Amino acid sequence: MSKLIPCYRGGVESWECDQMRHMNVQFYMSKGSDAFAHLQHALGLSPTVIRSTRKGLRFKTLRIQYKSEVHEGTPLYGICGIRHVTEEGIQAFIHIYDAVKDRLSAVYEFSAGYTDYDTDEELPLPADVRDAAERLMDEHPAVYRPAPFAGDLMPNRPLNHMFESARGSVDVWECDQFDTIEMRHIVGYFSDAATHIINAVGLTREIIRNRNLGSAALDYYSEFHAPIKKSAAILLKSGLMGADGKIFRFGHNLIDMDKGTIAVTTTVIGCYFDMTTRKSVPLPEEFTSFPKEKLLKSQL
Amino acid sequence: MSGYVESYRGQVLMRECDLLGHMNIQFYNARISQAMCHMFYLIGIDPADMKGGRRGLAAVHQESRYLAELRAGDIIHMESAVIGHSEKSISFDHRLYNSETGALAFINKMTSVYMDLERRKSVPLSEQIRRKITEIITEAEDAA
Numbered sequence: 001m002s003k004l005i006p007c008y009r010g011g012v013e014s015w016e017c018d019q020m021r022h023m024n025v026q027f028y029m030s031k032g033s034d035a036f037a038h039l040q041h042a043l044g045l046s047p048t049v050i051r052s053t054r055k056g057l058r059f060k061t062l063r064i065q066y067k068s069e070v071h072e073g074t075p076l077y078g079i080c081g082i083r084h085v086t087e088e089g090i091q092a093f094i095h096i097y098d099a100v101k102d103r104l105s106a107v108y109e110f111s112a113g114y115t116d117y118d119t120d121e122e123l124p125l126p127a128d129v130r131d132a133a134e135r136l137m138d139e140h141p142a143v144y145r146p147a148p149f150a151g152d153l154m155p156n157r158p159l160n161h162m163f164e165s166a167r168g169s170v171d172v173w174e175c176d177q178f179d180t181i182e183m184r185h186i187v188g189y190f191s192d193a194a195t196h197i198i199n200a201v202g203l204t205r206e207i208i209r210n211r212n213l214g215s216a217a218l219d220y221y222s223e224f225h226a227p228i229k230k231s232a233a234i235l236l237k238s239g240l241m242g243a244d245g246k247i248f249r250f251g252h253n254l255i256d257m258d259k260g261t262i263a264v265t266t267t268v269i270g271c272y273f274d275m276t277t278r279k280s281v282p283l284p285e286e287f288t289s290f291p292k293e294k295l296l297k298s299q300l
Numbered sequence: 301m302s303g304y305v306e307s308y309r310g311q312v313l314m315r316e317c318d319l320l321g322h323m324n325i326q327f328y329n330a331r332i333s334q335a336m337c338h339m340f341y342l343i344g345i346d347p348a349d350m351k352g353g354r355r356g357l358a359a360v361h362q363e364s365r366y367l368a369e370l371r372a373g374d375i376i377h378m379e380s381a382v383i384g385h386s387e388k389s390i391s392f393d394h395r396l397y398n399s400e401t402g403a404l405a406f407i408n409k410m411t412s413v414y415m416d417l418e419r420r421k422s423v424p425l426s427e428q429i430r431r432k433i434t435e436i437i438t439e440a441e442d443a444a
Contacts, residue, residue, distance in 0.1 A: 175314060176373070
């Protein structure tokens with residue numbers, strides 16, 4: 001019997017699409033968060049249990065691979081499964097499919113730990129949750145699994161030549177019922193940073209538009225060091241790690257300014273594409289001619 | 301239920317809850333909007349057709365019943381069915397459930413007209429859509 005769990009169904013709304021005319025990464029994350037809630041329920045962490053214990057799972061690491069773009073009106077569905085269970089938590093995945101083409105649109109591979117949402121203390125999995133996770137555990141050999149994230153990862157420390165790419169504070173309406181920022185809004189910061197990154201290499205949106213180019217994220221890898229709470233002051237610092245051929249790599253440190261610590265470290269792999277053919281193209285020369293000494297990879 | 305398909309699955313967000321501590325009515329309709337992505341496809345309206353500005357369905361009438369409140373963090377899913385049609389319109393029944401308890405939280409009966417998206421006028425359903433509806437329609441009495 002399949003141990004896959006139905007975890008999401010919905011569609012792409014017009015207001016979830018960005019200037020690239022496809023669904024923005026933050027809405028992939030919001031749909032992933034919906035799916036994560038159903039996964040928790042399958043493990044016995046129902047909304048009632050989470051509400052009463054004020055404990056549940058929280059992402060520790062999250063990789064999102066964007067396999068194919070989706071556009072407004074596209075119906076989507078999602079499945080998830082547990083790969084491994086440890087004392088500290090689970091390793092699991094969520095797949096979001098384009099229902100029209102029955103094609104994989106995004107893959108989320110993650111680890112999650114059991115956490116007290118008030119104290120943020122990480123706890124061992126409760127026995128009943130662990131039992132449920134073990135019953136659902138499967139290698140899922142027939143289900144797509146991405147190869148390990150290749151190349152350099154952004155370290156959890158400041159590097160030279162990183163620049164400010166987004167700044168804000170966490171609004172009440174960006175938080176869940178435990179006053180913690182929703183995952184969608186964390187990814188939203190990375191999305192906001194995209195234009196600043198373009199500027200940092202000497203491009204503008206107008207130049208990009210005139211060249212009929214768009215940019216797309218292909219792969220995200222994030223490590224969550226600490227939750228970000230309501231009203232926190234947030235600063236995102238970013239830097240170009242590398243750019244070669246058709247692929248660029250950026251590093252982000254999302255800093256909780258209230259605590260003066262890095263809350264999230266993310267590595268982003270992306271590409272440019274022709275807005276008409278929707279096919280990837282070689283990187284603009286502004287990327288490939290970016291001074292080598294300013295690439296973060298020289299410090300890794 | 302026979303004739304019903306899962307059309308939405310997600311959760312209630314904190315920001316969707318009002319001063320009464322439950323999901324505000326506007327977000328029930330947001331779930332119907334999500335569900336309709338699937339219902340459009342089910343009856344043969346491709347997203348590419350709508351995007352190309354040719355044909356789509358526009359709601360002209362809704363009747364809602366709120367049966368149980370939903371709170372932040374609740375997991376929910378919707379089941380939907382085609383329950384009727386006329387020359388230019390299709391009627392749907394949407395049922396939103398609390399996925400944890402199985403309780404029916406919301407019922408919505410909705411009629412939408414088939415619309416020429418360039419002329420902005422209702423038009424007769426295409427033969428392809430009529431055929432599809434004939435395959436999947438659920439009698440009104442079954443829809444309760």
